[in-house]
Amino acid sequence: xxxxxxxxxxxxxxxxxxxxxxxxxxxxxxxxxxxxxxxxxxxxxxxxxxxxxxxxxxxxxxxxxxxxxxxxxxxxxxxxxxxxxxxxxxxxxxxxxxxxxxxxxxxxxxx
Amino acid sequence: xxxxxxxxxxxxxxxxxxxxxxxxxxxxxxxxxxxxxxxxxxxxxxxxxxxxxxxxxxxxxxxxxxxxxxxxxxxxxxxxxxxxxxxxxxxxxxxxxxxxxxxxxxxxxxxxxxx
Numbered sequence: 368x369x370x371x372x373x374x375x376x377x378x379x380x381x382x383x384x385x386x387x388x389x390x391x392x393x394x395x396x397x398x399x400x401x402x403x404x405x406x407x408x409x410x411x412x413x414x415x416x417x418x419x420x421x422x423x424x425x426x427x428x429x430x431x432x433x434x435x436x437x438x439x440x441x442x443x444x445x446x447x448x449x450x451x452x453x454x455x456x457x458x459x460x461x462x463x464x465x466x467x468x469x470x471x472x473x474x475x476x477x478x
Numbered sequence: 479x480x481x482x483x484x485x486x487x488x489x490x491x492x493x494x495x496x497x498x499x500x501x502x503x504x505x506x507x508x509x510x511x512x513x514x515x516x517x518x519x520x521x522x523x524x525x526x527x528x529x530x531x532x533x534x535x536x537x538x539x540x541x542x543x544x545x546x547x548x549x550x551x552x553x554x555x556x557x558x559x560x561x562x563x564x565x566x567x568x569x570x571x572x573x574x575x576x577x578x579x580x581x582x583x584x585x586x587x588x589x590x591x592x593x
Contacts, residue, residue: 371520398579410482410569410584411521418579454520458579463534464509466582468520 369394369459373469380476383444388472390455391437400438401466402431403454411454414440445476480504482585484570490591491560498556499588501570508575510553511582512545514538515567527553528575560592 403411417433456466513521529550573580
């Protein structure tokens with residue numbers, strides 16, 4: 368069964384304290400992987416798409432990487448406004464578009 | 479450039495009532511998706527349209543749920559005889575519809591509470 372597991376469930380950081388979020392997946396052929404950010408009471412906001420192992424994408428303080436079994440979202444020198452839930456999702460080969468999401472990592476950054 | 483919009487943003491209803499939600503995708507996006515998200519969980523896929531054709535439905539979409547996209551533009555999701563377990567955030571997403579693997583852009587969601 369296709370599955371996405373994110374860890375940790377929650378992460379509390381001090382402003383400026385860098386860290387990484389993990390997304391491990393089991394899927395019958397990966398077509399691609401997405402990272403989204405979700406603020407409370409809002410819809411997910413697109414961050415990155417990764418297609419193949421070894422690929423990396425960067426945006427401001429965020430950097431996403433992909434291996435054959437997992438993806439990491441690295442946050443460098445986070446600020447309080449980076450506080451949100453970060454969701455990872457995969458699309459399997461043969462899927463017509465349905466994304467399989469993890470439960471997310473809730474990040475809190477304290478000033 | 480407007481994003482995906484959903485209405486209403488919040489809905490409170492009594493058990494047994496019917497509710498209908500609307501989703502307007504990004505202009506010229508041919509694919510439209512519905513997901514459901516409960517507290518502390520990631521979104522779960524419900525159904526997907528390519529233009530007006532409903533191409534995939536999840537096992538989560540029971541007989542009480544029906545979705546339409548009559549002219550290939552906006553879509554509606556109706557829940558009949560609501561149950562307390564239907565309380566969730568209902569999310570709509572759209573994508574251009576040009577390739578097999580595309581980024582899905584989400585709307586703000588409709589939060590449903592069934593009393």
